[in-house]
Amino acid sequence: MRLISDPKVVVAGxxxxxxxxxxxxxxxxxxxxxxxxxxxxxxxxxxxxxxxxPGFLLGTDGLGRDVLSRVIFGSRVSLTVAFxxxxxxxxxxxxxxxxxxYLGTFADTVISRLVDVWMAFPPVLLSILLIAVIGTGLHSVxxxxxxxxxxxxxxxxxxxxxxxxxxxxxTAAQAVGFSRPAILFREILPNVVPVLIAxxxxxxxxxxxxxxxxxxxxxSVSSDTPTWGGMIAxxxxxxxxxxxxxxxxxxxxxxxxxxFNQLGDGLARSLDPVLxx
Amino acid sequence: xxxxxxxxxxxxxxLSAISLRDGNRPILRRVxxxxxxxxxxxxxxxxxxxxxTIAKAILGIIPSQVRIAGGKIGFEGRDLLTLSGSAxxxxxxxxxxxxxxxxxxxxxxxxxxxxxxxxGLRLKRGLSAKEARLRAHSLLEEVQIRDPDRxxxxxxxxxxxxxxxxxxxxxxxxxxxxxxIADEPTTALDVTVQKQILRLIRxxxxxxxxxxxxxxHDLGVVAKICDRVTVLYMGKVVEQGATAAVLAAPRHAxxxxxxxxxxxxxxxxxxxxxxxxxxxxxxxxxxxxxxxxSGEARDG
Amino acid sequence: MADDLLVARGLVVSYxxxxxxxxxxxxxxxxxxxxxxxxxxxxxxxxxxxxxALLGLVQPTAGSIVxxxxxxxxxxxxARRSLRRRMQMIFQDPMSSLxxxxxxxxxxxxxxxxxxxxxxxxxARALVHNVLDRVGLPRNAVDRYSFELSGGQRQRVGIARAxxxxxxxxxxxxxxxxxxxxxxxQVLRLLKELTGEMHLALAFISHDLSVVRSICQxxxxxxxxxxxxEGACERVFSAPQADYTRMLIDAIPLPVVDPGWLNxxxxxxTSASA
Numbered sequence: 001m002r003l004i005s006d007p008k009v010v011v012a013g014x015x016x017x018x019x020x021x022x023x024x025x026x027x028x029x030x031x032x033x034x035x036x037x038x039x040x041x042x043x044x045x046x047x048x049x050x051x052x053x054p055g056f057l058l059g060t061d062g063l064g065r066d067v068l069s070r071v072i073f074g075s076r077v078s079l080t081v082a083f084x085x086x087x088x089x090x091x092x093x094x095x096x097x098x099x100x101x102y103l104g105t106f107a108d109t110v111i112s113r114l115v116d117v118w119m120a121f122p123p124v125l126l127s128i129l130l131i132a133v134i135g136t137g138l139h140s141v142x143x144x145x146x147x148x149x150x151x152x153x154x155x156x157x158x159x160x161x162x163x164x165x166x167x168x169x170x171t172a173a174q175a176v177g178f179s180r181p182a183i184l185f186r187e188i189l190p191n192v193v194p195v196l197i198a199x200x201x202x203x204x205x206x207x208x209x210x211x212x213x214x215x216x217x218x219x220s221v222s223s224d225t226p227t228w229g230g231m232i233a234x235x236x237x238x239x240x241x242x243x244x245x246x247x248x249x250x251x252x253x254x255x256x257x258x259x260f261n262q263l264g265d266g267l268a269r270s271l272d273p274v275l276x277x
Numbered sequence: 278x279x280x281x282x283x284x285x286x287x288x289x290x291x292l293s294a295i296s297l298r299d300g301n302r303p304i305l306r307r308v309x310x311x312x313x314x315x316x317x318x319x320x321x322x323x324x325x326x327x328x329x330t331i332a333k334a335i336l337g338i339i340p341s342q343v344r345i346a347g348g349k350i351g352f353e354g355r356d357l358l359t360l361s362g363s364a365x366x367x368x369x370x371x372x373x374x375x376x377x378x379x380x381x382x383x384x385x386x387x388x389x390x391x392x393x394x395x396x397g398l399r400l401k402r403g404l405s406a407k408e409a410r411l412r413a414h415s416l417l418e419e420v421q422i423r424d425p426d427r428x429x430x431x432x433x434x435x436x437x438x439x440x441x442x443x444x445x446x447x448x449x450x451x452x453x454x455x456x457x458i459a460d461e462p463t464t465a466l467d468v469t470v471q472k473q474i475l476r477l478i479r480x481x482x483x484x485x486x487x488x489x490x491x492x493x494h495d496l497g498v499v500a501k502i503c504d505r506v507t508v509l510y511m512g513k514v515v516e517q518g519a520t521a522a523v524l525a526a527p528r529h530a531x532x533x534x535x536x537x538x539x540x541x542x543x544x545x546x547x548x549x550x551x552x553x554x555x556x557x558x559x560x561x562x563x564x565x566x567x568x569x570x571s572g573e574a575r576d577g
Numbered sequence: 578m579a580d581d582l583l584v585a586r587g588l589v590v591s592y593x594x595x596x597x598x599x600x601x602x603x604x605x606x607x608x609x610x611x612x613x614x615x616x617x618x619x620x621x622x623x624x625x626x627x628x629x630a631l632l633g634l635v636q637p638t639a640g641s642i643v644x645x646x647x648x649x650x651x652x653x654x655x656a657r658r659s660l661r662r663r664m665q666m667i668f669q670d671p672m673s674s675l676x677x678x679x680x681x682x683x684x685x686x687x688x689x690x691x692x693x694x695x696x697x698x699x700x701a702r703a704l705v706h707n708v709l710d711r712v713g714l715p716r717n718a719v720d721r722y723s724f725e726l727s728g729g730q731r732q733r734v735g736i737a738r739a740x741x742x743x744x745x746x747x748x749x750x751x752x753x754x755x756x757x758x759x760x761x762x763q764v765l766r767l768l769k770e771l772t773g774e775m776h777l778a779l780a781f782i783s784h785d786l787s788v789v790r791s792i793c794q795x796x797x798x799x800x801x802x803x804x805x806x807e808g809a810c811e812r813v814f815s816a817p818q819a820d821y822t823r824m825l826i827d828a829i830p831l832p833v834v835d836p837g838w839l840n841x842x843x844x845x846x847t848s849a850s851a
Contacts, residue, residue, distance in 0.1 A: 168674035172738070175632055176688040177661030186687075190678040273722050274677045323757035324728075438620075467619035467784065468828040475830075476839045494757065497830035501838055521834040538762040539832055542790040542814055549762040549791050 008266030012259040019256065023075040031055060032066035034073040034226045039064050043242040061231075061245045062238045070226040071252050077138065077220070077227045078256060081211040085145035086203040092146065093153025094196060100154070101161025102184050112158070115151045123148045127210075131219050141220050145207050156199055157192055164191045194272040201264025205257040212253055228253050285311035285351075286488040287335070287456055292348035294330055294339070294512070304330055304343065306513040306564070307571060312456065317482060317489040319503030319520060321496060321535075327512035328492045332458050334358070335490070336375060337365045352456070370401045374449035376478070378461040380441035384433040391429040394448050401452050416447040420477055439470035443477065450481045457482070460492045475502050496539055500524055508532050511564055530556045581643075582778045583608040583631060583664075583746055588640035590626050599638065600626045602802045608746065613772055613779040615789035615810070617825070618799035624782045627799070628748045631780060632664050633657060645745065662692045665739035669751040671731035675723035681734055682719030685709075685741055692742060708741045712767060729760035733767070740771055746778045753788065765792055786829055790814055798822045 022029055032055070042064040045052050052059065058068040100111035127144040134140050164170065165188060173183045208228075214220040215229025223230060228249040235246030269275050294305040305327045312318040320328050333339050335350055335357060350357040352373070357365060377383040385393060394416070395409035404412060410429075417425035420443040433441055442462060449457055459478065463471040479502055482489050493499050499506055499520060506523050508516040508531065516529040527533045534556050540548035584607045591599040601623045608614045618624045629635040631642060633649050642649050649660060668674035675684060685708065686701040695701035706716050712733040723731055732752060739747050749768065753761040769792050772779050783789050789796055789810070796813050798806040798821065806819040817823045830838070 168668045168670060169676040171629075171634060172666065172668060172674045173676075174634060175661065175664075175666040176738070176742070177658045177691060178687075179658075187676055187679075191676070272678070274724065323759065468786075469619065469824060472828040472830070472839070479839055495830070496758075496832040500832045500834050501830045524832055524834060535758060536832060538758040540762075540765075540785075540787040540791040541831055542787040542826065542829060543831060545790045545810070545814075548787070549765050551763045551766060552759045 006266045006270040008262050009270055012262035012266060015255065015259040016263060019075055019079060022072055023079045026072050026076060030069035030072045031057065032069045034065060034069040035224065037063040037065055043238065046244050058248050059242065059244045061234060061242065067245060067248045070231055071248050073226040074228040074231060074249060077225065078208045078211060080138065081141055081145065082204040082207045085142040085207045086200060088146045089149040089203060090153050090200045093150035094157045097154040097157025098161050098184060101158040102165055102188065111154065115154050118151050128219065136219055138221050141211050141214055145210055149203060153199060156195060160192045160195050161188055164188045194268045194275060197268045198264045201260045205260040208253065208256055285313050287312040287490065288351035290349045290351065292331065292334065292350065293346040294334065294343055295346050296342060297344055298342040303568065304512045306567060307348065308514055310507045310517065312488045312490050314488060315486040316505065317491055317503045319499035319506035320490060320492045320509065321494065321499050321506060322509035323494060326509040328509060329460060332460050332492050335373065335458060336369060370397055370452055372454050373456045373458065374452055374454040376446055376449045376457060376459040376462045379465050380438055380445055383445055384441060386433055390431055390444055397448060397452055412451065416451040420447040438466055439474065442466060442474055446477060450485065450487065453485060454487065456488045456490065458490050461494065463498060478502065496524065496535060510560060513564060513567060531560055580610050581607050582610045583644050585631060585642045586640055588630055589638045590630050590635055591638050600802050601630065604804055606797055608778045608780055611776040611778055612795065613781060613793045615793035615796040616780060616782045616799060617784065617786055617789055617796060619784060621801065622799040623802040624799050625750060628750050628780060628782050632666055632748055662742045663745045665742055665744040665747045667735045667739045667747060667749045667752045669754060671735045672723065674735060675731060677723055680719065681721050685738055688738065688742055694742065704741065708737045712737045728756055729764060732756065732764050736768060740775065748780045750782045751784065786825060
């Protein structure tokens with residue numbers, strides 16, 4: 001009801017939903033086999049440009065593969081990483097953040113020191129090291145993102161929990177006789193959720209970009225699976241002969257990241273009674 | 278309404294303001310009030326009465342959602358509302374100073390008192406750094422701070438609320454302004470400290486002949502420091518006159534209701550009277566009639 | 578004199594590791610059944626800490642707090658939770674004491690279900706309607722959020738939350754300090770009526786001695802963590818024994834013009850110390 005009245009949620013959420021459908025039904029939607037090479041149809045421009053051929057809406061790459069179909073299949077990897085990696089980082093980080101912020105004292109000291117030490121490692125080095133140990137592949141990308149980015153959630157949630165725990169409504173709940181878990185999950189958590197939603201969707205955007213970067217340098221899934229980052233890497237090499245090979249995955253990446261961020265903004269605004277005011 | 282004998286220092290005439298956010302709802306309704314030379318004039322009312330809007334209008338810091346719809350703020354023969362930004366800034370600080378409500382947020386937490394007090398003296402009075410520092414020192418002595426050097430070297434968080442308010446009063450009066458706007462200057466303080474601060478404001482004001490517009494919600498405080506008082510309700514002046522007369526024999530039902538709601542330790546059986554509904558109904562009707570009347574006046 | 582309901586003896590409270598400088602030093606206080614006791618003092622007097630300790634929200638370093646025969650500093654968490662229903666609190670700032678993301682209905686219904694005063698939401702809702710009627714709020718307030726109400730209405734919700742559990746003792750901590758005098762008068766009237774109807778004992782913490790004089794039977798004057806004077810309001814206000822009480826009373830500005838007031842009395846210039 002309220003969600004549908006917020007233009008940000010409708011447009012950005014609609015785009016993400018569309019992307020999810022496309023990813024799930026990629027084999028049905030894609031006009032061509034994304035892996036089919038044909039040197040006779042190599043570097044054809046998108047429809048509307050001279051020498052374009054029907055059937056290749058966004059043109060073809062250097063090996064004659066259909067760019068649109070590859071972008072469509074590439075969304076599978078990007079979305080999987082966005083949801084699974086960001087979701088897990090959020091879950092682990094926020095649970096630890098809630099505990100540190102609410103329990104304080106010993107739990108807080110242990111968790112906070114862990115975060116400090118963790119964050120002292122350079123993230124790029126950490127992810128390359130990690131992938132060197134556990135090998136390349138989708139699961140490695142996800143693990144790398146979770147391992148690096150849970151600290152972001154932990155820090156923000158801890159601070160927010162601590163400031164909420166100072167509020168009188170928490171004392172009021174204590175005075176009424178609610179148990180500690182009830183206070184944490186029913187009183188404090190709803191007040192942390194708006195921040196969490198914004199952070200989660202931001203992280204989804206970041207995860208998509210990180211996956212693209214790792215694909216770009218060849219540390220993500222094997223090269224026979226189309227990914228946006230891989231396509232950008234290939235497109236870069238032939239940018240003078242076929243700019244569209246670079247432009248199409250870049251545009252998809254850009255639109256996805258913007259959509260995630262806008263969705264977070266809109267969701268926080270429309271789900272939260274305080275911000276809605 | 279006792280007319281001041283000489284030309285008043287501040288003469289607000291028919292000041293009207295509306296809230297742009299709230300369907301052009303009036304927040305000041307043709308308010309007129311004078312602050313005479315060397316007079317302390319109380320501006321009382323409950324929250325939303327428009328007290329602080331008047332103070333902000335004088336200081337030229339009206340929030341963006343509020344628009345002045347008419348009237349004049351006369352100060353030394355000029356209308357402050359028509360002054361350009363730079364002309365107004367020249368007047369503020371030099372001729373008009375503010376004692377703010379909350380001494381905890383009115384001082385910059387990351388600068389020493391020294392730096393914050395000398396800023397105005399150097400900018401508005403053209404003193405050198407050394408002169409300003411000496412002046413700040415003597416100003417703090419004037420507000421009865423016994424150890425000015427230590428206070429000057431302190432950061433705001435190292436001082437108590439009462440001390441911070443003394444510093445702010447010293448800074449305001451130190452520029453030797455002709456008019457001081459005191460915006461609920463004792464609301465955040467304990468009663469014993471409040472009494473000291475009121476005593477201090479009165480003493481400085483008398484010594485320098487400063488005019489003071491004293492904004493307050495507390496009739497008790499107003500009784501102790503103000504020569505005259507203006508009572509506001511929903512942006513309209515409901516009663517105005519010498520403080521002694523207004524408090525001893527209030528003429529408007531709203532002023533009576535305010536006094537009746539005020540608890541008094543010396544009369545435990547009176548006070549805490551909720552405002553009778555008929556008084557509120559009559560007030561609303563009075564405001565509605567006023568709005569209709571002034572609307573016609575404008576149209577005609 | 579009424580039977581004792583809450584008796585605290587030798588209370589000492591220190592925060593953190595600063596055991597050397599306690600916030601409360603050896604405080605004794607008693608509140609009789611159905612009695613309203615004012616706790617007054619300036620900032621730093623320890624009155625808020627005393628209130629929180631009486632409710633068991635702050636653990637005292639020493640001393641005992643006996644509520645209706647049982648020492649609440651000694652009982653276990655389970656027993657204390659059942660005492661919770663009988664000891665409630667109204668807060669200074671109704672804005673921060675009402676969860677901004679819960680509706681007023683939820684804020685009032687959940688305590689009823691927690692303590693089993695209603696078997697289901699339906700029954701709880703009926704009780705909530707009654708209490709809303711009693712504190713003078715419209716029934717549709719249940720679907721509102723705290724920020725949609727005025728300051729006076731929020732404080733009525735705060736009172737409703739405290740009395741809906743039918744407690745024996747309520748702590749009110751500076752509950753009218755942010756309100757206009759006319760709203761303050763309404764809220765205090767309501768509280769006074771409720772204490773009478775429900776035979777409620779009330780500890781009323783305030784910095785405003787005039788308010789305390791009008792609604793309390795007894796008063797405890799605190800300064801720097803110690804009780805400096807205690808007695809019936811009538812006696813304390815007419816013949817204060819402690820100099821500090823005298824000074825506090827003298828500093829109250831009555832709405833009466835009195836040219837000598839400002840320079841009289843001993844609101845001693847303690848100015849110089851920061």
